Amino acid sequence: MGVSHPHRPMRDVAIVGAGLSTFGERPESAKHLFNEAVLEALGSVDRGLALKDLEEAYVGSLGFGGGQLGNLAAYMMEQAGAAGVPARRVENACASSGFALRDAYLAVASGACDVAIAGGIEKMNDLTGIHKRFWLGVSGDTEWERLAGLTFPGVYAMMASRHFHEYGTTREHLAHVAVKNHAIGAKNPKAQFRREITLEKALAGPVVAQPFTVFDCCSTTDGASAVIIASAEKARQLTDTPVWIRGSGAATDYLAVHDRKSLTRLDATVKAGRTAFGRAGLTPRDVKVAEVHDCFTIAELLAVEDLGFTEKGQGGPFTASGATSRTGQVAVNPSGGLKAKGHPLGATGTAQAVEVFLQLRGQAGARQVQGAETGLTHNVGGSGATCVVHVYSRSVSG
Amino acid sequence: MGVSHPHRPMRDVAIVGAGLSTFGERPESAKHLFNEAVLEALGSVDRGLALKDLEEAYVGSLGFGGGQLGNLAAYMMEQAGAAGVPARRVENACASSGFALRDAYLAVASGACDVAIAGGIEKMNDLTGIHKRFWLGVSGDTEWERLAGLTFPGVYAMMASRHFHEYGTTREHLAHVAVKNHAIGAKNPKAQFRREITLEKALAGPVVAQPFTVFDCCSTTDGASAVIIASAEKARQLTDTPVWIRGSGAATDYLAVHDRKSLTRLDATVKAGRTAFGRAGLTPRDVKVAEVHDCFTIAELLAVEDLGFTEKGQGGPFTASGATSRTGQVAVNPSGGLKAKGHPLGATGTAQAVEVFLQLRGQAGARQVQGAETGLTHNVGGSGATCVVHVYSRSVSG
Numbered sequence: 001m002g003v004s005h006p007h008r009p010m011r012d013v014a015i016v017g018a019g020l021s022t023f024g025e026r027p028e029s030a031k032h033l034f035n036e037a038v039l040e041a042l043g044s045v046d047r048g049l050a051l052k053d054l055e056e057a058y059v060g061s062l063g064f065g066g067g068q069l070g071n072l073a074a075y076m077m078e079q080a081g082a083a084g085v086p087a088r089r090v091e092n093a094c095a096s097s098g099f100a101l102r103d104a105y106l107a108v109a110s111g112a113c114d115v116a117i118a119g120g121i122e123k124m125n126d127l128t129g130i131h132k133r134f135w136l137g138v139s140g141d142t143e144w145e146r147l148a149g150l151t152f153p154g155v156y157a158m159m160a161s162r163h164f165h166e167y168g169t170t171r172e173h174l175a176h177v178a179v180k181n182h183a184i185g186a187k188n189p190k191a192q193f194r195r196e197i198t199l200e201k202a203l204a205g206p207v208v209a210q211p212f213t214v215f216d217c218c219s220t221t222d223g224a225s226a227v228i229i230a231s232a233e234k235a236r237q238l239t240d241t242p243v244w245i246r247g248s249g250a251a252t253d254y255l256a257v258h259d260r261k262s263l264t265r266l267d268a269t270v271k272a273g274r275t276a277f278g279r280a281g282l283t284p285r286d287v288k289v290a291e292v293h294d295c296f297t298i299a300e301l302l303a304v305e306d307l308g309f310t311e312k313g314q315g316g317p318f319t320a321s322g323a324t325s326r327t328g329q330v331a332v333n334p335s336g337g338l339k340a341k342g343h344p345l346g347a348t349g350t351a352q353a354v355e356v357f358l359q360l361r362g363q364a365g366a367r368q369v370q371g372a373e374t375g376l377t378h379n380v381g382g383s384g385a386t387c388v389v390h391v392y393s394r395s396v397s398g
Numbered sequence: 399m400g401v402s403h404p405h406r407p408m409r410d411v412a413i414v415g416a417g418l419s420t421f422g423e424r425p426e427s428a429k430h431l432f433n434e435a436v437l438e439a440l441g442s443v444d445r446g447l448a449l450k451d452l453e454e455a456y457v458g459s460l461g462f463g464g465g466q467l468g469n470l471a472a473y474m475m476e477q478a479g480a481a482g483v484p485a486r487r488v489e490n491a492c493a494s495s496g497f498a499l500r501d502a503y504l505a506v507a508s509g510a511c512d513v514a515i516a517g518g519i520e521k522m523n524d525l526t527g528i529h530k531r532f533w534l535g536v537s538g539d540t541e542w543e544r545l546a547g548l549t550f551p552g553v554y555a556m557m558a559s560r561h562f563h564e565y566g567t568t569r570e571h572l573a574h575v576a577v578k579n580h581a582i583g584a585k586n587p588k589a590q591f592r593r594e595i596t597l598e599k600a601l602a603g604p605v606v607a608q609p610f611t612v613f614d615c616c617s618t619t620d621g622a623s624a625v626i627i628a629s630a631e632k633a634r635q636l637t638d639t640p641v642w643i644r645g646s647g648a649a650t651d652y653l654a655v656h657d658r659k660s661l662t663r664l665d666a667t668v669k670a671g672r673t674a675f676g677r678a679g680l681t682p683r684d685v686k687v688a689e690v691h692d693c694f695t696i697a698e699l700l701a702v703e704d705l706g707f708t709e710k711g712q713g714g715p716f717t718a719s720g721a722t723s724r725t726g727q728v729a730v731n732p733s734g735g736l737k738a739k740g741h742p743l744g745a746t747g748t749a750q751a752v753e754v755f756l757q758l759r760g761q762a763g764a765r766q767v768q769g770a771e772t773g774l775t776h777n778v779g780g781s782g783a784t785c786v787v788h789v790y791s792r793s794v795s796g
Contacts, residue, residue, distance in 0.1 A: 010509040056648075070536030071491045074650035074783040083657075084669065086648035087784070088497040091487040093469045099486040103501050110507035111408040112646070138468030248510070250484035252472035259481075271482065385472040386485070 010279075011109045012396050014235040014242030017045040017228035018357040023342035024192040025125050026222035030064065031079035034121045037224040037347075038080045041117070045228060046239040051080065054228075055113035057087035058104040060097025060120035061346035062139070063127055064089075076121060091346070093139035094295065096120060097225065098349025098379025098388035102248050104229055105390075114234040119226030120347035126222075139382045141256035153217055153296065155257060155383045157209040160298035162263040164211070166313065169301065171211050173316025175202035177297040178215045178339055180325055185336020187366040192221050192342030216297040221342030225351035232396065243360045243375075246282060247391040249275025255385045264313075268387035269306035269378065277308075280391040282374060284308035287330055287391070289359045289372045291352035293380040294337040300324075303378050304332060307389070331369040334359060349379035353390065360394050408677075409507045410794050412633040412640035415443035415626035416755040421740035422590040423523050424620035428462060429477035432519045435622040435745075436478045439515070443626060444637040449478065452626075453511035455485035456502040458495025458518035459744035460537070461525055462487075474519060489744070491537035492693065494518060495623065496747025496777025496786035500646050502627055503788075512632040517624030518745035524620075537780045539654035551615055551694065553655060553781045555607040558696035560661040562609070564711065567699065569609050571714025573600035575695040576613045576737055578723055583734020585764040590619050590740030614695040619740030623749035630794065641758045641773075644680060645789040647673025653783045662711075666785035667704035667776065675706075678789040680772060682706035685728055685789070687757045687770045689750035691778040692735040698722075701776055702730060705787070729767040732757060747777035751788065758792050 019040025021033045042049050059073040069075055073087035090100040097120030104118035137146045140155060163169045179199050185191040197215060205213030235242040251271035254260050261267065277283060284307060292307070294300035301315030309330050310318040318324065324332035335341045335355040338348060356375035358364045375392045417438025419431045440447050457471040467473055471485035488498040495518030502516035535544045538553060561567045577597055583589040595613060603611030633640040649669035652658050659665065675681060682705060690705070692698035699713030707728050708716040716722065722730035733739045733753040736746060754773035756762040773790045 068536065069540055070538070071653055071780045071783045073490060074780070075653050077650060078652050078657075078783075083652050084649055084665070086500075086670075086786075087490075087650050088501070088648075089489040091489050092471060092485075102484075103486070103505070106505045106508040106510055107501070109510065110504040112504055112507065138466065140468070142467050250486075251482055252475060252485050254476050254481050255469055255473050259476075267482070272484075382469045382472070385469045385476075388484075 011111060012232035012244065013105050013108045013229055014232065014244045015227050015353065015357050016230045016235050016238045016242050017041045017049060018354040019044060019226045020190050020351055020354045021224040022190050023221050023223040023344060030069065030121055030123045031076060033222060033224040034076045034119065035080050037119055037226040041226040041228050049228060049238060051082040053115050054082055054085050054117050056104065056107050056116040057085050058090050058100035058116065058118045059087060060090050060100035060349055061122060062091060062093055062096055063122065063345065092386045093381030094345050095349060095379045095381030095386040095388055096346035098377065099250065101227065101350055101353055101390065102250055102388050105245050105248055108229055108231050114231045115228065117226055117228050118350050119224065120350045121224040122344035122346045123222045124220045124344060144256045144258065152383065153209040153212055156296040156298055157212050158257065159263050159302065160211055163298060163301065166264055169316040171203060172199065173301065173320055174211065174216055174297040175199050176320045177294060177300045178202045181294065181333050181337040181339040184326055184334050184367055185340025188336045188341055191336045191340050192219060193340045212296060218295045218338040218343040221344040223342060223344035223347045223351065225347045225354050227350050227353045227357065241361050243357050243392050243394065244396045245390055246393045247276040247278065247280030249273060249279065250388040252386050253384055255382055257383060266302055266306050266380065266384035266387065268384050269303060269380065272387045272389040273307045276389040276391045282391055286374045287376045288374055289331045289334060289356060289369045290376040290378065291335060291355050292332055292378040294333055294339050295343060300332065300337065307376070307378060326367065326369055334364065334367045334369055349388065352377035352379060356392050360392060409509060410630035410642065411503050411506045411627055412630065412642045413625050413751065413755050414628045414633050414636045414640050415439045415447060416752040417442060417624045418588050418749055418752045419622040420588050421619050421621040421742060428467065428519055428521045429474060431620060431622040432474045432517065433478050435517055435624040439624040439626050447626060447636060449480040451513050452480055452483050452515050454502065454505050454514040455483050456488050456498035456514065456516045457485060458488050458498035458747055459520060460489060460491055460494055461520065461743065490784045491779030492743050493747060493777045493779030493784040493786055494744035496775065497648065499625065499748055499751055499788065500648055500786050503643050503646055506627055506629050512629045513626065515624055515626050516748050517622065518748045519622040520742035520744045521620045522618045522742060542654045542656065550781065551607040551610055554694040554696055555610050556655070557661050557700065558609055561696060561699065564662055567714040569601060570597065571699065571718055572609065572614055572695040573597050574718045575692060575698045576600045579692065579731050579735040579737040582724060582732050582765055583738025586734045586739055589734045589738050590617060591738045610694060616693045616736040616741040619742040621740060621742035621745045621749065623745045623752050625748050625751045625755065639759050641755045641790050641792065642794045643788055644791045645674040645677030647671060647677065648786040650784050651782050653780055655781060664700055664704050664778065664782035664785065666782050667701060667778065670785045670787040671705045674787040674789045680789055684772045685774045686772055687729045687732060687754060687767045688774040688776065689731055689733060689753050690776040692731055692737050693741060697778070698730065698735065705776060724765065724767055732762065732765045732767055747786065750775035750777060754790050758790060
């Protein structure tokens with residue numbers, strides 16, 4: 001199921017603009033944050049683009065504006081000044097805006113439109129206690145896990161413990177992910193946490209769920225993100241440096257981890273990655289910059305393994321060696337990742353695409369990865385029940 | 399915004415299978431209902447199709463399984479036996495599965511896949527009191543309407559009152575919609591209400607919101623629906639009688655009715671209809687069967703006007719004349735519509751497509767509209783903030 005057909009022709013599609021709100025605890029309204037991202041995205045289009053040029057909109061969100069706003073996609077586009085545009089909300093837990101991007105890409109590829117916007121919005125700090133537990137909890141399995149008391153830190157902690165057992169991964173390996181992502185996140189003006197941490201500090205943090213300390217876990221974040229995508233003809237009118245979406249892959253998996261074949265591999269990541277690389281005609285070795293879904297430190301190790309950047313089980317040593325640092329073999333999460341930049345659930349998928357857009361255009365400032373010609377984003381929902389991977393390149397082919 | 403480009407080429411796409419659960423108060427689980435629709439849809443494909451043949455899935459839902467289940471698309475596909483398939487939830491209030499259908503259509507048209515499933519699921523009777531009010535209420539405007547106490551019957555009642563004032567429409571005109579839809583709904587074995595009503599009974603019902611009685615309002619319904627769509631090449635392999643999606647149009651509007659230009663016209667319907675007809679190269683006069691969003695009786699009158707079946711303001715007399723009956727100029731809601739078949743929110747959009755699929759293939763039994771060569775579906779979210787229209791035909795062109 002979900003087999004890719006790399007030989008079926010599709011229209012070429014590119015990202016031509018990208019915008020991100022500042023992440024963190026934001027007292028402003030959901031519409032304010034979404035506007036911030038949309039206006040920055042429009043403003044980043046080199047030869048200009050107006051709200052009226054948007055033909056289709058895809059808005060990712062899990063719990064939206066504190067759960068008090070419905071018909072969210074229409075509302076967000078109305079408030080952005082684009083009332084009328086065909087818009088829908090896409091909801092796949094924390095992979096919501098990654099799938100919004102995928103569907104916007106497919107809409108442009110279909111020929112139905114030439115310019116579409118994909119974005120995401122989350123106001124986690126507006127959620128009341130019951131809603132916060134609810135929205136975070138329901139994205140995993142309900143029947144076997146949530147109602148039995150298993151939380152997200154709990155389920156990822158199980159994966160980490162099993163990874164320790166099978167491959168000799170250590171708490172230090174996990175901490176290296178946090179240290180790396182905080183170090184680079186400190187250079188990101190939009191990041192929620194802009195402070196470096198030491199390995200010692202990461203290891204000595206308050207325990208959340210064994211083997212995780214608080215530094216192994218992402219945070220509660222408000223934020224919004226948006227990217228503007230266009231057909232090849234339109235993209236070339238709008239900019240000399242489009243970022244081409246070379247491949248898109250997606251997959252789902254069983255929600256409950258006991259139904260899956262392995263606790264130390266996300267099959268949805270493996271399938272989505274293979275499909276995206278197959279479409280792109282590229283391999284993991286071609287990727288110089290990758291934004292992966294590090295909701296917990298173990299998740300980044302699983303991702304670098306499941307996407308093929310290193311062998312299964314080698315994520316820890318690979319990371320500890322510096323191979324995933326800004327100057328390593330593949331720069332993983334140069335934005336700071338979910339860990340340091342923050343994780344506003346439904347806004348994370350397109351936020352990852354924003355970073356790759358900046359990196360591939362050489363506009364990432366102090367975070368810039370040298371020689372970033374090809375990039376990847378990897379967005380996960382639940383504990384791996386949904387996954388979407390995109391591969392991007394400065395060149396449209398080859 | 400959302401301007402159609404009828405001359406840009408797109409791949410031809412058809413519906414090849416369709417399934418519907420029985421609508422009503424269903425004690426079974428959400429997954430049970432969704433399964434019912436998916437299995438019927440697969441079984442309806444003339445030369446057979448298996449779960450493993452599904453390449454992409456779009457699941458529409460507003461409040462899902464009592465609001466207690468997250469990552470819904472992955473969960474529903476897993477429970478249907480299709481774990482792994484790329485799937486996402488599409489949420490646009492009561493237009494959720496209409497947009498799911500649109501996005502599945504665009505995915506196939508893009509060349510990314512050859513077979514996709516679009517469906518919807520709602521278990522309204524599982525919602526607790528607070529959730530029921532919440533999910534129903536939030537789909538309209540929150541800041542100006544919901545928090546001030548305006549309900550959905552209230553906002554549509556305002557539209558009706560204004561229509562009375564501007565065009566001389568009467569309560570009897572409204573009641574004709576209910577009588578017609580209950581009469582044909584009585585012939586639909588899947589309908590929630592299978593009893594005819596008289597004009598006198600409709601007019602004498604308990605008042606919900608002036609000028610509406612309970613017979614002007616749709617109900618609380620559990621149900622699921624699914625359609626299978628395929629590329630032209632694949633469709634011809636699967637059946638000799640595909641139902642071609644000739645055009646798809648969508649639009650949004652301001653959520654709060656005070657921001658709109660008119661209280662007696664849904665601009666989102668006008669725009670979505672024009673785009674769909676433009677793409678199809680067809681006109682309202684070509685349509686023999688239409689499933690429109692009659693959440694309230696006035697909504698059907700607005701729809702037949704805004705879609706161009708009759709002049710603005712003439713919906714009442716047009717309906718009272720029998721022009722929208724099964725044997726009239728255009729058979730409107732031969733399924734019984736939201737009024738009699740039932741309105742399980744997020745499942746309604748693809749349920750409308752199921753009826754048109756049956757009608758265009760001559761498989762609608764006692765509800766069959768003679769000479770149904772071209773059909774239309776019209777699905778609305780909120781009080782007109784989102785709308786999606788599809789035009790279908792037995793022939794791929796002409």
